[in-house]
Amino acid sequence: MKLRVNGEARDVDVDPATPLLWVLRDQLGLTGAKYGCGLEQCGACAVLCDGKAVLSCSTAAASFAGREITTVEGLAAGGLDFVQRAFVAEQAAQCGYCIPGIVIAARALLDANPEPSDAQIRAALDTHLCRCGTHPRILRAVKRAARERALAR
């Protein structure tokens, strides 16, 4: 099976029904996307598919053929991207297990809507669970990312 991941064509030899998450984590060594529930309930496994945030834990890898998959590792390939830099600047993590999925969701949001309102940010992240209670500074980090990209333009 052929997949495009982080800008590269990758050949993987797995049962095509294998969820994308396990292909990324086991075949491709990309453990940035996390296993959180396997039920599409928590958002920890989010990756970008053609620029949109999708959950990878329950959908067969085969259905991503011909799509461009980007993981948090891919976002950081040329140095941290603007969302990742904003999360670092706001120190927006405690344990950090949910953060890769939230970074992905934030990047997809800001690409589609560069100046989201507070309510739009909360709505975009509402399917992502954080158990440490880091929400306030995650929200600040997303706002900072939007602000800093606007300034850089």
Added chain:
Amino acid sequence: MIPPSLQRNPELDTWLAVNADGTVTVFTGKVELGQGIKTALARIAAEELDVAPARVRVRTADTASGPNELYTVGSNSLEESGTALRLAAAEARRALLETAAEELGVHVDALRVRDGAISAPGREGGTTYFALFGGKRFARKVSADAPAKPASEYRVLGRSGARVGMEELVSGRAVFAQDLRLPGMLHARVVRGPTARARLVELDDAEARRLPGVVAVVRDGSFVAVAAESAAQADAAAARLRKSARWEPAPDGWPQDELFARMRAAEAKSYPVENGVAVDAPLPPRVTPDGVVRSLRATYTRPYQMHASIGPSAAMAHEVAGALTVWTHTQGVSVLRPAIAQALALPAERVRLIHVEGPGCYGHNGADDVAFDAALVAHALPGRPVHVQWSREDEHAFEPYGTAMIVDLEAGLDAQGRVTDWCHEARGFTHALRAIPFGERVSGLMAAWQRERAMAPPSPRPMLVHHGGIHRNADPLYAFPQRRIVKHFLADSPLRTSALRGLGAYANVFALESFLDEVAHAAGADPVEFRLRHLDDERARDVIGAAAARFGWQPATRPAGGGRGRGFAFARYKNQKSWAAVAVELTVDDATAQIRLERAVIAADAGQIVDPDGLVNQLEGGLVQSASWTLHEEVRFDRERVTSLDWETYPILRFGEVPDIETVLLDRPGEPWLGAGEATQGPTAAAIGNAVFDATGLRLRDLPFTPERVRKAAAGG
């Protein structure tokens, strides 16, 4: 006094090493749980050594090296490891300067250090810690008499700085225990019955064994695991095994709707609590003092609640030539090591535990059990590393929960509106049943109960120590003239329970700070003023004043009504850690009965601030997690099993529900630094309940505050 961590680990080299590459490594027996301990310890060492924090690497617990500091629990890590490390760093600085003085031929008092560079003002030349001592051993004990820097000279502590590991986290390079991958590693899954004590009566593993990639099905009594070459193959095989397994359930448990009635009816071991310590003595009689003009009583309850870590527990184990290594996100490698060794009948020297970070645990979750699961499978398949990943359902169903509690309160008021006497009776199951080594026949590790040669689960015992589980924060900090505090310990919980962040403090502070609000209203007093009326502790008064000022608290003696309200609460965790006051503003929707948090203010005093950013993160995280417990969380179960098995059946707080939070830190330079990770949970719950009362006139005494509970209260209870 030499702190216990140093008494246990006196050698300086156990704590600190200077490296030739310009870095310093510090070793701690504590572990990073997301609470930011690595950042805090790096800053303490940097301050005392006079090096930039970025030069300091922190290595967390490993049974083969570094100090043994037992568990990372109880908001103790800064006080224990931080204090020990500060003394170790001061000792190291003294040793380094003595060596430099000899090398440079000057008196030690003439030397100055800046970011590890040593010079003697007015003289040519100099050296650095790293050139002088890189890779060498100190070979001396930490005497604890090396001069530590006075707070007035601090350049790092109390000021903002970078959190350790952020770039790795956001870029996916951080390796959690869930992410461990070694060449040749097998992926294993454990197949469990409806409860931990269910007995496996039938299993046909033939089909599972034939699936692609499956290497072994490991069965030992009622313990079943499957190991495969890939995670997806292990998942598929486990699903097949699950279908073929037939379980004889454990005897019927309690129906959930009878939980509190049965807790009342159950035989309890009861202890008076004196100065925070439960005493093995008869309960004192109730004495109503003179001058009581009004008495109040109320009962508060808290259901079973989960740690509900965002990542299900995982561990890797590898047995080579009879020596077992386990990579684990446990809170206590040096305690889990002998527990695993005993359960496997191996000498402890043949078992090494290495801590690897995991998702936040908030107490005793599945981490220890999955470590033993991995050890068992690796023990059955020597030579290959084995990674066991629990599923979401495994974690929800089998983690030990925070116990349900019942808190009964009574108070008397005199004609001047002062509390005359205060009674607090806290009832619950154990808050701490960790996998300590119990011997050859008893184990705290779940799989040990399931094997053919089964070990028995430990019998819970009451913790009588200062602010132990059920009576943690039962003894209020207020200067009430008479108090009667009682701990009622119940032995046999229908669900397995152990330590969840805050232990009894969450329910006790929720209850007493809600009840104090009731008493204040009965006295016709403003709740903030009423608290101050009964408080002599200056630092308590300061945090209450700071929170009220930042919030813009206007005194009032009647509920505001109209669906919008504010509430206030306060506690000092264990009456000996950080002080925290919380004020919240919320609305209660008339139509949906939903509570919506709008804003919150925290004021806290954690002594000398080590890392202000980390401190705020812990205080605010505690508030948000407590808001989740308080508004949403209750473990559901029936007579057969737990039925809260995922995020739909155990909902937690979401981004749309999080209030704006402002935090005020009261720094106390030179005072001991105090743990703060469990400071805001209790006050948050009570502040929310008090705000609901302010908004609606309804007093919510049973957690969680779901719309159903609000409606029930509106209908008259």
